[in-house]
Amino acid sequence: MSMQDLDVRDFRRALSQFPTGVTVITTNDEQGVPIGVTASSFNSVSVDPPLILWSIDKGAHSLATFEAAKYFAVNVLSRDQVDTSNRFASRGEDKFKDVVYSEGVGGSPLLSDYSAQFECKTWAVYEGGDHLILVGEVLDYRYQDSNLPLVFARGSYSVSSQHPSTVKYDAEGQTGEFISDYLLYLLRESYNRFSSDLYPKLQIEGGVNPEEWRILAILRDQGEMSLERLAPLTMQPMVTLMRSVEWMQEKSWVELKGNMLALLPEGQLLADRLLLLAKQHETDVLKALSVEQSEQLKDGLRVIMASHR
Numbered sequence: 001m002s003m004q005d006l007d008v009r010d011f012r013r014a015l016s017q018f019p020t021g022v023t024v025i026t027t028n029d030e031q032g033v034p035i036g037v038t039a040s041s042f043n044s045v046s047v048d049p050p051l052i053l054w055s056i057d058k059g060a061h062s063l064a065t066f067e068a069a070k071y072f073a074v075n076v077l078s079r080d081q082v083d084t085s086n087r088f089a090s091r092g093e094d095k096f097k098d099v100v101y102s103e104g105v106g107g108s109p110l111l112s113d114y115s116a117q118f119e120c121k122t123w124a125v126y127e128g129g130d131h132l133i134l135v136g137e138v139l140d141y142r143y144q145d146s147n148l149p150l151v152f153a154r155g156s157y158s159v160s161s162q163h164p165s166t167v168k169y170d171a172e173g174q175t176g177e178f179i180s181d182y183l184l185y186l187l188r189e190s191y192n193r194f195s196s197d198l199y200p201k202l203q204i205e206g207g208v209n210p211e212e213w214r215i216l217a218i219l220r221d222q223g224e225m226s227l228e229r230l231a232p233l234t235m236q237p238m239v240t241l242m243r244s245v246e247w248m249q250e251k252s253w254v255e256l257k258g259n260m261l262a263l264l265p266e267g268q269l270l271a272d273r274l275l276l277l278a279k280q281h282e283t284d285v286l287k288a289l290s291v292e293q294s295e296q297l298k299d300g301l302r303v304i305m306a307s308h309r
Contacts, residue, residue: 009247016240019153022081024088025054026101026109027072029065034096034109037062038089038237040152041131042074050138051123055131061091067125067132071106074136076116078147079159082232084111085150089237105139115150116143155211155240198281206274211236211244213274216253216263220271224262 020040027035037060045051052074056066066072077085088095100112105119120136127133151158179185195210202213214234219225231241245261248254253267263271286294 009243012243013155013247016154019151019158021115022077022085022150022152022157023054024075024077024084024111025056025066025072026075026111027066027069028107028109030068032107034101035062035065036088036095036109037066038085042076045135051135052118052120052138053133053135055128055133058130058132063132066134069106070122071104071108072120072122072134072136073104073108073110074116074118074120075111075114076118076143077150078113078115078144079150080147081113081150082157082235084113085157086231086237089239113147114144115147117141154209155244156214156235157237158235194285198278201277201281202274205277206270208270208274211240212248212253215244215248215261216267216271216274217278219254219261219263220268220275224260227256227259227261230261 021042023039023042024036025039025042029035037056039054039056041053041055043053045053054074056063060066084099087093087099096109101109102112104110104117105121108119110117110119118136118138119140120138123135123137125132125134148159151160199210199213202208202210206213208216211234215230218230218233227238227241227245231238234241234244236244245254245256248267249256251266252264253270255262255264286297289297
């Protein structure tokens, strides 16, 4: 396929269907200044010898530093490090300001919080189109089973969880006593069943994916909003939020003035229509409960959310 035939935005949307972890790659420049970038292009290569790889955009400010670096560290982020990911994905600021870290092999910064860490010696650097591919030999590593990894899929941050089909059931098709009464399982199972029914309806009715639906719903509820405020509400880093916005601009759903995003009339009509669909879906889901029980359920969840921010 030639570049003339390639729709870059659509190609990126196709790639985003493959979930990845989120890492911050760190090293030092020639003056010993710590350098770090967010990357989701991390992968394993070999066990003997232990090799990993990641890639960096040739347009990145830190390209020359990583290309020349003899050592670097891979900090695999945990689910609570969305802010860390966004910090190191940004430009034009002191990314390490107020960040707690120690020095690893070759002086590469090791973040104090992580899901896993790999200290590496640069093994090879390869051309990869508009990226450079860096292969590292792992000299040391560590991980924390208690920290669930941060996941990036379809342009949004997410977390990993056990697939419902893998949950063990007894002979009568029921989960064990603990699981069937455990809040976390009940919340996850409810979410899986709720979203797996709603999202296809949104796609069929309005041609929107979950990320676009969040943007439409938030702008309809709260009106014009800055991209900086919108990004955490939609669970998207700025770079992927901008891609979603560009896609939605092409469809005449939203208008971007400076850093302020607002719905256009066509986007407002679409949001209104999809909101009715979502509310009807919610009504169908809650049919098994009385109005009082439904309100008690929502109130209880709000209390839990407020106490665990």
